[in-house]
Amino acid sequence: MKKFLLKIKKTGFTLIEILITLTIFLIISLAIYSTFLLSQRASQAAQSSIEMSQNGRVIIERIIREVRQAREVIGDFPGERQNAVNEIIFEDGHIAEPYHYVHYFQVDSEIKREVIGYYFSGDPEEKLQPWNALPPAGQTLIKKIIEPALVIGELVEQLQFWGSGGMVNIGLVLKKQDKTFELETSVFGRNF
């Protein structure tokens, strides 16, 4: 019986065996963890890319569609990229009524769209006037919000407009975490 018990004791692990096992276990665990971490990061990066791409497409498609049909781009619109502005106002060409001005602009990382109009301060009916209409003596041209500003896209780092001769160039930079994505296009406004 004593001989048997001694034999059992002999089958235990030595310190070296345990150390080697632990080292191998650690190495494998680290490898698995780093692979997992890498896949998580890649997945997050892909998710960011998709989000940026979706936001970029939505913003740019919406602006293109409306600018293409616009009747007039108003205000000072720069011809060169170095003077590009981050907002655009143009007369809506999709509706029959005149003098509805669509305004796209950037607030922090969001792009917003609103529809504005102008009327003479003495007009109780608030009939819409052209943006550059000269008010009668003693009156002023007042801006009113026809459709309030709504967010059409986010993750925007920079929005730029410039162009001339009916061409409107649009530059859009989106950012999420440390990834950026740049979309550039041109649209020809066929009605101005």
Add this chain to the structure above:
Amino acid sequence: MVAIFNMFQSQKKQQGVILIISALVLLILLILGSYFLTFILTESKISRAELVAAQSYYLAEAGLNEAIWRLINDPDWQAGFITPPLCENWSANLSRDNLLLPDSSYQIQIQNQQCGQAELIATSTIKFGKEKSSQRVIKIKAYRALGSLTENSPFFTGGTSENMDISASVLNVYQGNIFSNNNINIKDFSSVKIFDNPETDLKEGKALVHNNLNLSWSSQLAAEAICSKNYCRGDCADQGCPPTNVSMPMIDFDSAAASSYKNRAIALEQNNLCSILCNGIVCSQKCVLTEGEFEDLLWRVGLNGTLTLNSGITYVTGRIELRGGRQLVINGVLVADETVDIGERWCWVQRGRIDCGFNQITINDPGINQPSGLLTKRNLTFGPYSSFQKIEITGLVYSNDEINMLSCPSEFKLVGGLLGRKISISSLWANLNIYLDNQRILEGIWAGSKPPDQEKPPYSPLITIEHWEEIY
């Protein structure tokens, strides 16, 4: 106890198995790890490609927009696009490097398929990584748009108190609408079908009636939309219910202006460009004829003879009557001051001779920017003795009064438009097929490619996206 001892003994013999199991586990982990790595790499490539693809697409779109801008603003491109004979197979290329994005370029190819119709192909390329690039190809068609004076209606009545009456007829209108400035009455087992042109973004195939549509129980009307005071079915958003009135487009028949039809005909005659053939032999070199002179020519061709007008514009200062088995071929436009009757009478008695028979009319378009059709200041009648004949018209049929059709042609095909203050048709259920061609309607109204008071035609290409594809 012995059994337990034996078991331990057996375990001692199998001590090496842990190594095999460990190796197996490691192998599995290695396979899993490499699978994950491959998966990560693929996903990262896909997300990169997704972003670059979107950039390439908008770059190609920018190229197309530049090409459209050039079609309108660049005199060379505009001339190539619409000016004959250059426009018949004109083509151009345009290339831009690093215009909007670094390491990017786009190329535009434009190839006219015919005058005023071109195919544009934009190819954008963005380089990324070491030797990789993303490419997009977008293809669109650009059409010269001339606008419409008739709400895209090749079957049009412009009278404010006159109606469009369709009885005992089968009328098929393709690629356009039918329009009446007053009422449309469809009765006596008539069938009217109006079809959209699927190749354009515009929704056609509508019955547009400024007042009421009166459809009898025995008749049927099949249309994409019916827009009138008493019906508002389908997509009437653009025109409204009822549609706003559209007045009769006016033609300058014989004003003092050089652009009037009469003065154009006089100018052609002065330049010896007039030719009328009697049975294939030149029998007159006049473009402006009196009623009597035109009658003489018709009489000269004899029974079943053919009078061919090759002058581009033939102007008759009086009435025209086609009777006694005559065939009239118009290669251009025939204009009359008075009524035009085609087959109202069966027989023609003159100088002791009687000719009797059915009468036939054919109108051909002489070419781009030249008017074709049959125009009258007064009534136009297709009588019963134009029945059982093939009537083929390419151009504008216009009456500043009433167009009356009481004929049962074996085949009736009109490519262009039929415009009258009032239209009454009764074809005895023979098929009347009318195809919208705005360009031919406008050329007929303007007597050429542009309105008489303008140097250039109103011009803006209408763009329809026909197809796009992508290549990586």
